[in-house]
Amino acid sequence: MNIQQTGVFWIIIFCLFVLGQTANAKDELNCTMCHKHRGLSRIDENGKFRLFYINQDLFSSSPHRRNRCSDCHTDIDRIPHKPAKKVDCTQECHITEPSGKKKFSHKTIAKTLSESVHGRYKWDGTLKSHQQDLPGCKDCHDQPLYRPLSFYKGESPGISKRGISRCKSCHKTGDFAESFYEHITSRLHKSRSPRELVKVCAKCHGDEEIRKRHELDDVITSYKETFHGKMVELGSERTPDCLDCHIVYGENVHLIESQTVATSAIYQNNLATTCRTAECHEKAGPQLASFQTHVTYSREKYPVQFYMLIFFKGLLALVMYFFLALIFLELLRRLFPCFSWNKEEYHAALDHQEIGHDKATDE
Amino acid sequence: MHKFEKLVFRDGEKFYYRFSIHQRVQHIFLFTSVILLALTGFPLRHPEEAWSKPLYEFMGGTEIAPMIHRLAGSVLLILFVYHTIYWIVLFMKNRILPLKREGKLTIRSFFHQVLSMEMIPNKKDLYDIIHLWKYLLYFTNRPPRHERMSWREKFDYFAPYWGIPILGPAGFVLWWRDEFSHIMPGFVLNIAYIMHTDEALLAVLFLFFVHWYNVHYAPEKFPAATVWLTGYLTEDEMIHEHYAEYVKVMIEHGLEEEIKPQHFGGATYQW
Numbered sequence: 001m002n003i004q005q006t007g008v009f010w011i012i013i014f015c016l017f018v019l020g021q022t023a024n025a026k027d028e029l030n031c032t033m034c035h036k037h038r039g040l041s042r043i044d045e046n047g048k049f050r051l052f053y054i055n056q057d058l059f060s061s062s063p064h065r066r067n068r069c070s071d072c073h074t075d076i077d078r079i080p081h082k083p084a085k086k087v088d089c090t091q092e093c094h095i096t097e098p099s100g101k102k103k104f105s106h107k108t109i110a111k112t113l114s115e116s117v118h119g120r121y122k123w124d125g126t127l128k129s130h131q132q133d134l135p136g137c138k139d140c141h142d143q144p145l146y147r148p149l150s151f152y153k154g155e156s157p158g159i160s161k162r163g164i165s166r167c168k169s170c171h172k173t174g175d176f177a178e179s180f181y182e183h184i185t186s187r188l189h190k191s192r193s194p195r196e197l198v199k200v201c202a203k204c205h206g207d208e209e210i211r212k213r214h215e216l217d218d219v220i221t222s223y224k225e226t227f228h229g230k231m232v233e234l235g236s237e238r239t240p241d242c243l244d245c246h247i248v249y250g251e252n253v254h255l256i257e258s259q260t261v262a263t264s265a266i267y268q269n270n271l272a273t274t275c276r277t278a279e280c281h282e283k284a285g286p287q288l289a290s291f292q293t294h295v296t297y298s299r300e301k302y303p304v305q306f307y308m309l310i311f312f313k314g315l316l317a318l319v320m321y322f323f324l325a326l327i328f329l330e331l332l333r334r335l336f337p338c339f340s341w342n343k344e345e346y347h348a349a350l351d352h353q354e355i356g357h358d359k360a361t362d363e
Numbered sequence: 364m365h366k367f368e369k370l371v372f373r374d375g376e377k378f379y380y381r382f383s384i385h386q387r388v389q390h391i392f393l394f395t396s397v398i399l400l401a402l403t404g405f406p407l408r409h410p411e412e413a414w415s416k417p418l419y420e421f422m423g424g425t426e427i428a429p430m431i432h433r434l435a436g437s438v439l440l441i442l443f444v445y446h447t448i449y450w451i452v453l454f455m456k457n458r459i460l461p462l463k464r465e466g467k468l469t470i471r472s473f474f475h476q477v478l479s480m481e482m483i484p485n486k487k488d489l490y491d492i493i494h495l496w497k498y499l500l501y502f503t504n505r506p507p508r509h510e511r512m513s514w515r516e517k518f519d520y521f522a523p524y525w526g527i528p529i530l531g532p533a534g535f536v537l538w539w540r541d542e543f544s545h546i547m548p549g550f551v552l553n554i555a556y557i558m559h560t561d562e563a564l565l566a567v568l569f570l571f572f573v574h575w576y577n578v579h580y581a582p583e584k585f586p587a588a589t590v591w592l593t594g595y596l597t598e599d600e601m602i603h604e605h606y607a608e609y610v611k612v613m614i615e616h617g618l619e620e621e622i623k624p625q626h627f628g629g630a631t632y633q634w
Contacts, residue, residue: 237425287547344503
């Protein structure tokens, strides 16, 4: 091999390497040089284990596949770098949003979130108490970090080959069709199964400390007591999770409002509409709204349920303890069948009490 | 309906009549539907237990298992109504119409007939319960002598009569919740839910521990009693469980000489 050939060989290798990377995001700073290693991790100042490994397969099928690392991690401009700041999802990234030709940003979503019950500011602009507990973007959009298409109720995930073939008949070059297909459909699908979604809400609503600070009921436990919760736990995709009832039908999922707000899905006057949404209890009457979803069995709040529970538990205990004691003593009696404190004489002939009154049999 | 022989001989053994083929078929419908209801209902009652998801998947998963549950529930409700009509018809045919033909039917004699029905609890049952506790606590060496229907069997029989009127309507309301919400408030579903789920636990625990002890686990029955298939009790079972009836039938058939002494479990008494 002469020098020319060797040069061509290395150029080809280099091109393959670089093109392989640019098929997804442009890795200008060559971040994956380090972050491709699975073991890249450390223990931070708070003693928390931090993993810095980026799975390229997951990343390349994620909604952020066309972003550069530095689009979100703006504070990093050299390698090696200092500990990165937390990503601010509301900053403008270098992607131009095609419909408005503007720099893209998640600001509008952050605004919706701030108007919801989970917003950190009150109506008058002052901070709420314990605002650090209230969720930001990454408290819900967390794991797995770069998830490909997932489920909507009853529908399976992934790219439909037949569907995408329509796009590909014109958009032949590169992975443009795949990328846009996922960009659009990932917003039409739910990114989590109902069971996973309940877990996301349970991160805070299942935390006793947080509940105490914000004076909240244990809505996760009470939800899991309902048929909705039970079917979801068993893997149903067609049963409502938290979002289905707590968001006005057709509204942005980030706008979860308090039950005291008149536009909320669970405001007293809106409950009937929420329950009777299409796909749910469409045929039901408005009275269905008086169903109590989050029953805590407290004597003050839910007296009927409380006393019914006591009644049935009492009945259960009475019947079962009576018969279990009887069975236990009877099995024990078999060990000493003839022992007795006072013995009776055997007589096959029966007295009147034994025979009882004479009866005709039914057949 | 023809009268059955109370005592038949097969290969020199005595067998005592208990259930007609009609009743045995009803029992098959009863336990099939109840077992299906329990298998499709209990995973939903305890969805977080390790066994519940595989069992629910086995029963058809979140789409099919509820259908099986509703079908089995419908069969059970129909059977309940059918059985009630069945004994009312028998009661009228065997007790009330003969009285009417003789012109002896009064309110008093009607109630006497109702209270003297085989399955109705009576004073003898109370004595038997007290006697059983005396026996179990070693105050007597003679086990109770039950008639054709012992108090335990009556309790077993009336358990569905308490359970189905609670479970059935509650399940029906939960099934047709959208339709019922037009005529009753949604709060009724909260009540129906507790009724259905808590009564189901009582029913299943009772069947599993008490009824299955009576017919499966008890040492002389293990692995299973056969009366639900054959309709007849063996002489041993008859002596153990229905000694009063046993003696009565033997005397009716002129077999006083062959009456065997009472025993309990496997043990015959040394009197």
